[in-house]
Amino acid sequence: MGGVTDPFLAAARCEPDPDRIPVWFMRQAGRSLPEYREARAGTTMLEACRIPELVCEITAQPVRRHGVDAAVFYSDIMVPLKAAGIDLDIVPGTGPVVAEPIRSRAQVDALPELGVEDLDFVTEAARLLVAELDVPLLGFCGAPFTLASYLVQGGPSKDHAVAKSFMVSEPETWNALCQRLAQYSEVFLRAQIEGGAAAVQVFDSWAGSLAPEDYRSFVKPHVRGLLGSVTDVPRIHFGVGTSELLADMAAAGCEVVGVDHRVPLAEASRRVGGGHAMQGNLDPALLKADWEVIAARVEAVIRSGAHTPGHIFNLGHGVPPDTDPTVLTRIVELVHEEGPTWRRDELERIADND
Numbered sequence: 001m002g003g004v005t006d007p008f009l010a011a012a013r014c015e016p017d018p019d020r021i022p023v024w025f026m027r028q029a030g031r032s033l034p035e036y037r038e039a040r041a042g043t044t045m046l047e048a049c050r051i052p053e054l055v056c057e058i059t060a061q062p063v064r065r066h067g068v069d070a071a072v073f074y075s076d077i078m079v080p081l082k083a084a085g086i087d088l089d090i091v092p093g094t095g096p097v098v099a100e101p102i103r104s105r106a107q108v109d110a111l112p113e114l115g116v117e118d119l120d121f122v123t124e125a126a127r128l129l130v131a132e133l134d135v136p137l138l139g140f141c142g143a144p145f146t147l148a149s150y151l152v153q154g155g156p157s158k159d160h161a162v163a164k165s166f167m168v169s170e171p172e173t174w175n176a177l178c179q180r181l182a183q184y185s186e187v188f189l190r191a192q193i194e195g196g197a198a199a200v201q202v203f204d205s206w207a208g209s210l211a212p213e214d215y216r217s218f219v220k221p222h223v224r225g226l227l228g229s230v231t232d233v234p235r236i237h238f239g240v241g242t243s244e245l246l247a248d249m250a251a252a253g254c255e256v257v258g259v260d261h262r263v264p265l266a267e268a269s270r271r272v273g274g275g276h277a278m279q280g281n282l283d284p285a286l287l288k289a290d291w292e293v294i295a296a297r298v299e300a301v302i303r304s305g306a307h308t309p310g311h312i313f314n315l316g317h318g319v320p321p322d323t324d325p326t327v328l329t330r331i332v333e334l335v336h337e338e339g340p341t342w343r344r345d346e347l348e349r350i351a352d353n354d
């Protein structure tokens with residue numbers, strides 16, 4: 001599916017369907033769903049990612065349950081790195097852990113190239129999904145900085161101090177590493193697109209930890225190259241805490257800028273200079289609030305999103321594992337039932353003020 005009239009793809013192209021605000025959630029497939037825990041029982045995450053039928057089932061679960069407008073491929077940003085032979089694990093409750101952190105030129109030079117055939121389990125799962133789904137399949141990958149942070153640090157980090165110090169001290173090795181990682185992510189995206197993914201999201205989740213100058217010098221050229229390799233589908237470019245980087249992230253080459261909850265969508269659109277669709281940005285930490293409060297925040301996000309040429313509703317970051325899934329279903333219903341009216345009303349107010 002996913003013709004030009006599909007609401008998710010239309011919003012991504014800044015030609016929104018006036019009668020539908022598309023909504024999906026980052027990490028919609030995962031631990032907040034009992035059916036996910038059941039399907040994956042006895043299998044590690046990285047094993048599950050290599051079983052096309054299981055990937056298909058887990059990806060489809062939130063679409064069936066919540067009625068979201070896009071399916072996000074169940075996998076992980078580290079899957080192509082693992083397929084390239086890097087010794088890493090995804091530790092529950094922690095995240096990606098790398099056996100031998102990368103700190104030297106020799107280690108970078110030893111990283112093999114990845115071929116799209118090394119990810120045939122990805123293409124196969126995407127194919128199964130596209131045959132089954134009646135919403136577009138969204139493929140994704142990690143951006144070089146976020147991947148490099150895990151590889152150089154050796155695991156998750158709050159300040160990315162080892163990775164950032166390495167980046168500024170050894171820029172040539174850093175650039176070689178990021179080029180390799182961009183190649184891995186490009187192949188990961190290509191494998192998903194070959195299987196039928198209709199759009200992609202590049203997660204530079206941790207880029208918001210960078211000073212804008214460092215982002216421009218050490219990160220943006222690599223993500224620009226990655227985004228430039230998938231111009232055949234709409235591209236979403238997302239990071240956390242990126243309020244000061246939004247214009248650079250848009251200029252790196254994308255149709256949609258993914259925004260976290262720290263900046264209202266109208267302001268994000270202004271910072272980018274218009275011309276890009278926006279995705280976001282309900283604060284995921286509010287999902288335990290009273291429903292009336294959540295509903296008011298959903299309305300505020302949609303009204304702010306009306307000041308952008310296209311809005312895809314989402315959270316500001318991933319669904320927390322302990323979220324009550326029925327709250328997500330109610331949010332989808334509210335966005336679909338009231339969203340178009342709120343957006344239209346806000347557009348009329350904007351027109352009246354002009």
Ligand SMILES: Cc1c2[nH]c(c1CCC(=O)O)Cc1[nH]c(c(CCC(=O)O)c1C)Cc1[nH]c(c(CCC(=O)O)c1C)Cc1[nH]c(c(C)c1CCC(=O)O)C2
Nearest residue numbers: 026027028029030074075076077092093094095203205318
């Ligand atoms: C930074 C990052 C990672 N992985 C990802 C990112 C970028 C997105 C973001 O900013 O959150 C991307 C990702 N990871 C996963 C998806 C699947 C699709 C979806 O969004 O539903 C996506 C898009 C599944 C997953 N990836 C992971 C889980 C949870 C592990 C599990 O279900 O056993 C899921 C559903 C594991 C993972 N993998 C990673 C982390 C930090 C974790 C969490 C570790 C934990 O708290 O246990 C690395």
